Amino acid sequence: MTRPVPARIAAFRANGTERYGMVTDQGIIDLTPEFGARFSGLKQVIEAGALEDLITSAKGRAPTFREDQVEYMIPVADPEKLICVGVNFPDRNAEYKDGQEAPPRPSLFIRFPRSFTGHGQPLIRPPESAQLDYEGEVVIVIGKAGRRIAREDAYDHIAALSLCNEGTIRDWVRHAKFNVTQGKNWDASGAIGPWLVPFREAGQLDDIELTTRVNGEIRQQDRTSRMIFDFRYIVNYVSTFCTLVPGDVIVCGTPTGAGARFDPPRWLVPGDVIEVQAEGIGTLRNGVADE
Numbered sequence: 001m002t003r004p005v006p007a008r009i010a011a012f013r014a015n016g017t018e019r020y021g022m023v024t025d026q027g028i029i030d031l032t033p034e035f036g037a038r039f040s041g042l043k044q045v046i047e048a049g050a051l052e053d054l055i056t057s058a059k060g061r062a063p064t065f066r067e068d069q070v071e072y073m074i075p076v077a078d079p080e081k082l083i084c085v086g087v088n089f090p091d092r093n094a095e096y097k098d099g100q101e102a103p104p105r106p107s108l109f110i111r112f113p114r115s116f117t118g119h120g121q122p123l124i125r126p127p128e129s130a131q132l133d134y135e136g137e138v139v140i141v142i143g144k145a146g147r148r149i150a151r152e153d154a155y156d157h158i159a160a161l162s163l164c165n166e167g168t169i170r171d172w173v174r175h176a177k178f179n180v181t182q183g184k185n186w187d188a189s190g191a192i193g194p195w196l197v198p199f200r201e202a203g204q205l206d207d208i209e210l211t212t213r214v215n216g217e218i219r220q221q222d223r224t225s226r227m228i229f230d231f232r233y234i235v236n237y238v239s240t241f242c243t244l245v246p247g248d249v250i251v252c253g254t255p256t257g258a259g260a261r262f263d264p265p266r267w268l269v270p271g272d273v274i275e276v277q278a279e280g281i282g283t284l285r286n287g288v289a290d291e
Helices: 042-047 051-058 151-157 170-174 231-241
Strands: 009-014 017-024 027-030 082-086 107-110 123-125 136-142 158-165 190-198 209-214 217-223 249-251 274-278 282-286 288-290
Touching: 009 027, 009 042, 009 051, 017 051, 042 051, 051 190, 136 209, 136 231, 136 274, 151 158, 151 231, 158 274, 158 282, 190 282, 231 249
Parallel strands: 082 249, 123 288
Antiparallel strands: 009 017, 009 190, 017 027, 082 107, 136 158, 136 249, 158 190, 209 217, 209 274, 274 282
16 A cells, blocks of 8 residues: 655755745755744753644645755654664564573663754764664654653653664774764764654554665664564653653664674765655655764
8 A cells, every 4th residue: 555645844055044844745844934933943842742733834835945945854853862772673682692582571771962964964974983874773762751651651651753864983882891982973873854754553553664864774673563662662762761751762673683783784985875765754764974
């Protein structure tokens, strides 16, 4: 069954200023003139529960900009929390040499917004390491605050979906014994976007295909129905120890097939093009450049 084209709400820079609006096949409808006095960015739109207001306002309007006239930004520039889930697909878990049983609880780590760039922008490879790797993932954005959110209520707390290339500097995740923070937070080493898709029903998450391509070659492919910890559980678990608030971003795990798992490893290099695609959300596309 062909999915209808979803509403797509993007943050972008045009004519030297940061804006947001609706992405259409013909271009981008700038909604900043109408809503900017009330909402400085999409986080504030989400806090107000106003994503649907943006969609309604854009109906029937002509695009303001062509896509080649804008620079995409990460959709939520200033989340209070940006939490990532590690090792969340069975084949990814099987890469580890610890018995390979599914873990009883999810592995979590924090990234900073500055470690991500927008759709169409290059991932930056730092001079300190050549081991820049890719990880395609689905992103959920919280729309309703909550603590100890029941699993059956979790979807009521999700406002929107997006995609992530959770770019990693592999040798730096092994600089310490108990954490991966150093390898996960290099400036512009990953990407989020291209846009937000409002979350309206369970079928948008429960069983969608997630694919990562490098230069057109499929490197990662799996379905969200195979995740070890599903989206409902992630919201339930994370909200047990911290209050989730509107605009919080959760990156929900990558399938097997990252560059580190090849022999020899296949690190990203300038000139590569990485595409992360998920049904009903879109395609996040980035190149690679040296710092």
